[in-house]
Amino acid sequence: MFDSLSDRLTGALKDLRGKGKLSDADIDRTAREIRLALLEADVALPVVRGFIAKVKERAKGAEVSAALNPAQQIVKIVNEELVEILGGETRRVRYAKTPPTVIMLAGLQGAGKTTLAGKLGAWLKKNGHTPLLVACDLQRPGAVSQLQIVGERAGVPVFAPHPGTGVGGEGALGTSSDQGPVDVARDGVAEAGARHHDVVVIDTAGRLGVDSEMMGQAAAIRDAVDPDEILFVLDAMIGQDAVGTAQAFADGVGFTGVVLTKLDGDARGGAALSVRQVTGVPIMFASSGEKLEDFDTFHPDRMASRILG
Numbered sequence: 001m002f003d004s005l006s007d008r009l010t011g012a013l014k015d016l017r018g019k020g021k022l023s024d025a026d027i028d029r030t031a032r033e034i035r036l037a038l039l040e041a042d043v044a045l046p047v048v049r050g051f052i053a054k055v056k057e058r059a060k061g062a063e064v065s066a067a068l069n070p071a072q073q074i075v076k077i078v079n080e081e082l083v084e085i086l087g088g089e090t091r092r093v094r095y096a097k098t099p100p101t102v103i104m105l106a107g108l109q110g111a112g113k114t115t116l117a118g119k120l121g122a123w124l125k126k127n128g129h130t131p132l133l134v135a136c137d138l139q140r141p142g143a144v145s146q147l148q149i150v151g152e153r154a155g156v157p158v159f160a161p162h163p164g165t166g167v168g169g170e171g172a173l174g175t176s177s178d179q180g181p182v183d184v185a186r187d188g189v190a191e192a193g194a195r196h197h198d199v200v201v202i203d204t205a206g207r208l209g210v211d212s213e214m215m216g217q218a219a220a221i222r223d224a225v226d227p228d229e230i231l232f233v234l235d236a237m238i239g240q241d242a243v244g245t246a247q248a249f250a251d252g253v254g255f256t257g258v259v260l261t262k263l264d265g266d267a268r269g270g271a272a273l274s275v276r277q278v279t280g281v282p283i284m285f286a287s288s289g290e291k292l293e294d295f296d297t298f299h300p301d302r303m304a305s306r307i308l309g
C-alpha cells in the first residue's frame with residue numbers, strides 16, 4: 001500500500017547521503033520533499049504540518065553524533081516522528097477484570113467488519129481466549145450467514161438471531177424470536193457469560209456512507225452492552241474520506257481503537273495513517289487480505305520501518 005510514499009521518502013533522504021554536514025538549506029529542501037511525499041500520499045494537512053515542523057526543529061537542533069552521520073541522523077528523526085504519528089507504543093486489548101470482555105466493531109458497510117470478526121476470533125483463540133462472535137448486522141443481506149461462515153472457518157462459535165426460520169446453520173447458537181440488533185447484542189453477551197466465553201466480538205451494521213440512523217443504532221448497542229473496546233474499522237482504500245469518516249464515528253459512537261483494513265490494496269493510504277493523530281485514538285490492528293491469517297497487531301515502529309523501506 002505505501003510503495004509510492006516509501007519510494008518518495010527514501011528518495012528524499014537518499015540525496016543527503018555522503019554529505020559531511022547538513023546546512024539549514026539542505027534540511028529545508030529535504031523537509032519540502034518529505035512534505036510533498038506525505039501530501040501526495042493523502043496524509044492529512046495538519047498532520048503533515050506538525051510532522052514537518054518537528055522534523056525540521058529536531059534536525060536543525062541535532063547534536064553532532066559520533067555514531068551517525070548527518071544523513072543517518074535525519075533518517076532516524078523521520079523514523080521516530082513517523083512512529084509518533086502512528087501512535088508510538090503498540091496498544092494492546094484491554095480485557096475486562098470480570099469476563100466477558102466485550103469488543104464492539106463499528107464502521108461503514110464494506111469496511112471489513114465481518115471479515116475482521118472472524119480474524120479477531122481466530123487471533124483471540126490463538127492467544128488462549130474462548131471468544132464468541134455475535135451477529136448484530138441485521139441490515140446487510142447475508143451478513144449473518146457471512147459471520148457464521150467466517151466463524152466456522154475460525155473455529156469460533158457465532159451467536160445469531162433466527163428471524164422466523166433458518167438463518168441458523170451449523171455451529172450457530174441462536175435466539176428464538178425475531179429480534180432487533182440491540183436485543184441480539186444484549187443476549188449475546190448474556191450467552192457468553194452463561195457459556196463461559198471470556199471475550200465477545202459484536203459485529204454491527206454499517207452503511208455505505210455515514211448516516212444518523214446507523215450511528216443511532218451503533219450508539220444504542222454501545223449503551224446496551226457497555227463495551228470494553230469499540231473498534232472503528234477503517235478501509236485504508238477509501239483515501240481522503242478516511243479522516244472525515246473517522247471523525248463522524250468518533251462524534252457519533254466514539255471508539256477506543258482503530259483497525260486498518262485492506263492494507264494490501266494499492267491506494268495511497270496516507271489518510272489512514274492520519275487517523276491516529278486526527279482522532280487521538282490508537283490503531284490497534286491491521287488487516288492485509290481476505291484470509292484469516294492476514295491480520296496482526298498494529299506496531300507503529302514496524303509500520304514506520306516498512307514505509308521508510
Ligand code: GDP
Pocket residue numbers: 107108109110111112113114115116140206261262263264265287288289290294
Ligand atoms: P463489512 O460490511 O464491514 O462487514 O465488510 P466485509 O467484512 O463484508 O468486507 C467487505 C469486503 O472486503 C469483502 O469482500 C472482504 O473479503 C473484503 N476484505 C475485508 N478485509 C480485507 C482486507 O484486509 N483486504 C482485502 N483485500 N479485502 C478485505
